[in-house]
Amino acid sequence: MTDADDRLWAAVTEPGRRGLLDVLLARGEATPTALAAELPFTRQAVSKHLAVLLGAGLITRQREGREVRYAVEPDRLHDATQAMITAANRWDARLNAIKGLAESLHRADPGSEHHRAPPPR
Incomplete structure (x- = not known):
């Protein structure tokens, strides 16, 4: 940057x-x-x-x-808008990758302790 x-x-x-x-x-x-x-x-x-x-x-x-x-x-405001769109797209890609990883882990071991609700107190 x-x-x-x-x-x-x-x-x-x-x-x-x-x-x-x-x-x-x-x-x-x-x-x-x-x-x-x-x-x-x-x-x-x-x-x-x-x-x-x-x-x-x-x-x-x-x-x-x-x-x-x-x-x-206006030109600089357009540049700012494009920079924000690019940043948003990068974050969307990262979040989708994390979501995909979490879903694949859940499919691989749906009964693991990581996926169970904590016991009531």
């Missing part, structure tokens, strides 16, 4: 940042003040979350006079 991947995962694992991304997706773009009005964070907390998202490449910023407006970076 690369540093960019680590930054991406760190950015999207925090629920507040995912909420911030949702608001940006719905609005198209917004200032930190507008985001703070829609989220249960202070403007300072919004700014910190924006910095992490910016560092992960998930958003862009553009200065308009005294204001800075943020928007989602």
Whole structure:
């Protein structure tokens, strides 16, 4: 995994940042003040979350006079989605392998102590 991947995962694992991304997706773009009005964070907390998202490449910023407006970076969001799909597929394969192993062990010895319910107390 690369540093960019680590930054991406760190950015999207925090629920507040995912909420911030949702608001940006719905609005198209917004200032930190507008985001703070829609989220249960202070403007300072919004700014910190924006910095992490910016560092992960998930958003862009553009200065308009005294204001800075943020928007989602669609290509990077697509990359993030694909990375999550790939990770989910790997976990599904691992879990299916574990399930298959457990089922084959059960078929090989269905009466073993490992498969019996514990005695009542």
